[in-house]
Amino acid sequence: MVTQTTSGLIVGMLLFLVAAGLTLIFGVLKVVNFAHGTFYMLGGYVAYSTLGATGSYTLAVLAAAAAMALFGVLFERALIARVYGSNVLMQLLICYAVVLIFDDAVKIVWGPDFHAMGMPPAFQVPPLFVFGGVVPPFYAVLIGIAALIALALGLGLAMTRLGKTVRAAAINPTMVSALGVNTTLLFAVVFAIGGALAGLAGALAAPVRSLSPGMGFSILIDSFIVTVIGGMGSIGGALVAALLIGLLRGFGTIGFPGFTDGLIYAAMILILVFRPQGLFGRRTA
Amino acid sequence: MSKSRHPALRDTIIAAVALVVILLIPAVHHSPAFEDYVIRLAAMALFATSLNLLVGNAGMVSFGHGMFYGFGAYAFALMMQLTPMSLPLAAVLAVLLTTVLALLVGAVCVRLSADYFAFVTLAVQMLFFSIIISWQSLTGGDQGLRGGIPRREFFGFDLGSQGHLYTFCAIVAVLGMLALRHISASPFGTTLRMIRDNENRASFLGIVLWRARLAAFVIAGGFAGLGGVLAALFVSGAYPELADWPNSGQAIFAVMLGGIDTFLGPLVGGMILLALNDVVTRVTEYYGLVLGIVILAFALGLRRGVLDFLRHLLAARAR
DSSP states (O other): OHHHHHHHHHHHHHHHHHHHHHHHHHHHHOOOOTTHHHHHHHHHHHHHHHHHHHOOHHHHHHHHHHHHHHHHHHHHHHTGGGGSSSOHHHHHHHHHHHHHHHHHHHHHHHOSSOBOOOOOGGGOSOOEEETTEEEOHHHHHHHHHHHHHHHHHHHHHHHSHHHHHHHHHHHOHHHHHHTTOOHHHHHHHHHHHHHHHHHHHHHHHTTTSOBOTTHHHHHHHHHHHHHHHHOTTOHHHHHHHHHHHHHHHHHHHHHSTTOHHHHHHHHHHHHHHHOTTOSSOOOOO | OOOOSOHHHHHHHHHHHHHHHHHHHHHHSOOHHHHHHHHHHHHHHHHHHHHHIIIIIIOOOOSOTHHHHHHHHHHHHHHHHHSOOOHHHHHHHHHHHHHHHHHHHHHHHTTSOHHHHHHHHHHHHHHHHHHHHHOHHHHOGGGOBOSOOOOOOBTTBOTTSHHHHHHHHHHHHHHHHHHHHHHHHSHHHHHHHHHHHOHHHHHHTTOOHHHHHHHHHHHHHHHHHHHHHHHHHHHTSBOGGGGSHHHHHHHHHHHHHHOSSSTTHHHHHHHHHHHHHHHHHHHOSOHHHHHHHHHHHHHHHTSSOHHHHHHHHHHHHHO
């Protein structure tokens, strides 16, 4: 039980980090960023290389977040910004192209094989025993960090000036722009935050899951489901939905091995049919 | 679009000429690789063009079109393997079953708004995909349906031979494309485009929106199923990849690359995608890298599909 719960929580928290960026970008820019899984994957690989070069896991995590924030800005400025006016499918096409390019780029730089990063040395200590179950300390730290970020993100959006501007831009970007806010800069910042979160998730996931060129795609589908179930644009919804999906994955393997995916898709369809705006989404006319 | 007095007659003549040309090519220049390409293109053309009935005409972006393609392939392959029925009968039944599936899925989806329509179609497709994977006794799971499809002869066609399969696929595809052309040129097609451009106005004129959308969804599903039948004949089996997410993506990219406002756009997009696939995989193992760069060049350079771009160019010249 404890094992399933912790593994469910870990999956859920990682999903939340990725999905939070996805939902933020959609909320503000109305862009469905299909390349978000690529940010996550690259974050994992950057952390892997940084750890190899410096030996510091903290540095590796920070480097991954910083690199992906930069990547997010470049991606938005150089590619997505060019097609804001045209058909939404053009954005999709560009995201898909980026996914294809970087999946292969990763293969060229790091090789097509799976990489195992291993636990950071500081955490290679005996596991904790909680309620008769085994919990590696790194797992506890990982869940803690993710929870902290969720909190910071929620408070930041609710309290800070930047957070308020972002929320305002989500509702009416033209008005925000008319009020003198540099929305071009704001959009880039949102992409930077989304990229940093995904990169962070990739770096945190690297010791727990192995790295492979296809890893971005599988997390993309899941975090996509999370954003849709939680309500596109809702951070709180993303958190609840991510934990829900994570736990469903954790426990589903006991009840329905082999059909966990089907269970998740069925849940998504039911929610969308009966509550199309998602659990926590605002109803738009 | 040129102003012809008999557009239906003109389209039929064009289709007939195209068919004759396609059928004559192997007689002039026999190349197995080319025939292979045309067979795959036949399936792709039906798949992508039927999707464009939704995307281009009705403005409904379905992310789950691959489900019907995959379902057509599985239904056909299973009927041929498990029953002694004749090949054309199995093909027709497979298409009919796909239409029924599209009716069921569409009944749930078509009332949703554009964004959620896209997500629900994607989710239904992923559900269908995981059913294929987990129902191993029937579908063979992730290995796919193996053992080959028995190709019982009919009307002198032996689809085991590549030449016959080529002829058969060309005829089916051209007839299917012609049917789709008639549908999109018909008053029904015009209705769809009106809904796409202004659904309130269409609604005021007395059109029941969900009924027109459902009809489009069912028709598109049926033709995708027909494409799936051809795909099953080509690979001699059915594989879960046919119904997977990236396959729906392929159709969307064919539509986007070729152009959504021109009837033959998806066909041209499919030709480009398949040709790229064949050329690039021969040269390098990094297919995704090259394809990605090409897509980026098209998307950022033209900002619309190839045929749409050319049409705008011609229109600008004429002015």
